Amino acid sequence: MSLATSAPLAIDRATCLALDAADPLAAYRDRFALPDDLVYLDGNSLGALPQATAAHVAHVITEEWGTGLIRSWNDAGWFAKPLVLGDRIAPLIGAAEGEVVLGDSTSASLFQVAVAAARLRPDRRVIVSERSNFPTDLYILDGVQQLLGRPAPLERRLIDDGGPSLDEVLDDDVAVVVLTHVDYRTGRMHDMVEVTRRVHSAGAIMVWDLCHSVGAVPVDLNGADADFAIGCTYKYLNGGPGSPSFMWVAERHHAVASPAVTGWHGHATPFDFDVEYVPADGVTRFRVGTPQLLSMAALEASLEIWGEVDLADVREKSLRLTELFISLVDSRLAPWGVEVVTPRQSAKRGSQVALRVDDGYAVMQALIERGVIGDFRAPDLMRFGFAPLYVSHADVWDAIAVLEEVLATGVWREPRFARRGTVT
Ligand SMILES: Cc1ncc(COP(=O)(O)O)c(C=O)c1O
Structure with missing residues (x-):
């Protein structure tokens, strides 16, 4: 289904939930330790923490390093x-x-x-x-x-x-x-x-x-x-x-x-x-x-x-998510002059979408405060990454809803959102 070309206004949150229910990668979300109340669209910058990582690192520290010591160079295949x-x-x-x-x-x-x-x-x-x-x-x-x-x-x-x-x-x-x-x-x-x-x-x-x-x-x-x-x-x-x-x-x-x-x-x-x-x-x-x-x-x-994932599934879902995001930007965010700078032709697009937004830095900070995490690249690009293993169609819907609210209320104009951290 090409969401960008097939009547985007017909999409609602229920449609997104239906797409998630049919998603062959949906179960992978539980393999990540992501907070439930967060929409994480920055996996193109720093990926999410897999559930299994902490225990495996702890094993390497306590067993391979702590007990195995120098022997682990051979015994643990270091x-x-x-x-x-x-x-x-x-x-x-x-x-x-x-x-x-x-x-x-x-x-x-x-x-x-x-x-x-x-x-x-x-x-x-x-x-x-x-x-x-x-x-x-x-x-x-x-x-x-x-x-x-x-x-x-x-x-x-x-x-x-x-x-x-x-x-x-x-x-x-x-x-x-x-x-x-x-x-x-x-x-x-x-x-x-x-x-x-x-x-x-x-x-x-x-x-x-x-x-x-x-x-x-x-x-x-x-x-x-x-x-x-x-x-x-x-x-x-x-x-x-x-x-x-x-x-x-x-x-x-x-x-x-x-x-x-x-x-x-x-x-x-x-x-x-x-x-x-x-x-x-x-x-x-x-x-x-x-x-x-x-x-x-x-x-x-x-x-x-x-090792378990089929990359064809990853690509298919990635394109669905980015198409959905682009079509919702087009249909709901046009009044605020938001411009999609990512190619609309799927063969020319990776798994992220960048939006040109005046004062994009402050808008992104307001978004992050509301639990939707993307990032900002100077001078005016808001970046959203769609990591198919843990981002859902409902996440896309919710991110757009929050972005629309931030733009419509103008809350991003509050001075605290303009303060820049070392890392953007
Ligand atoms: C395309 C590209 N190349 C290189 C780097 C730099 O990587 P590193 O900090 O690991 O040297 C980045 C970092 O985000 C990147 O996006």
């Missing part, structure tokens, strides 16, 4: 954990076993793979990204340019919706293209297959940032023939604040890829304590040092859920 969990993320992104490894922050992992990507094209001098990319990606690429820009400096080219386009910047001097698959602000999704094809036809290497894709939309990195990818696990994967990022390296690059940071966990024989660095085989060489095992424990618990 040393292999970044690869074991990487293999569990692999099916979510169209990767094969042995192609994914957990890293440090997403920013650090991007540095690790972007340097490796650029080194695969040593005769080329240009790195391409896009102006609307998440800023850390651009900052990290700046660092890559500084590191590799000798003897001749590397050039950065940024594509933009207003031009230049990808085709306009691609030439035989481009070494690497780094794009975020689903835009962090607007939710606009690139065509991974087509973009990768064009980048390859210019002879360049394709790196995808999957932060807003993994667990939100089906991804097929090998199907798209991409080269490298990175992503975070604290958004739709629900790994918890600061959970580790992942890196994917296409198998064809394993033997030659040369990562930026060459630490002992990426060594072929780390416990020989050799003075010379010899890279491990495969994606293991992208490891650096001692992994964050307590964060990995939280991620391990949430990946149990992802």
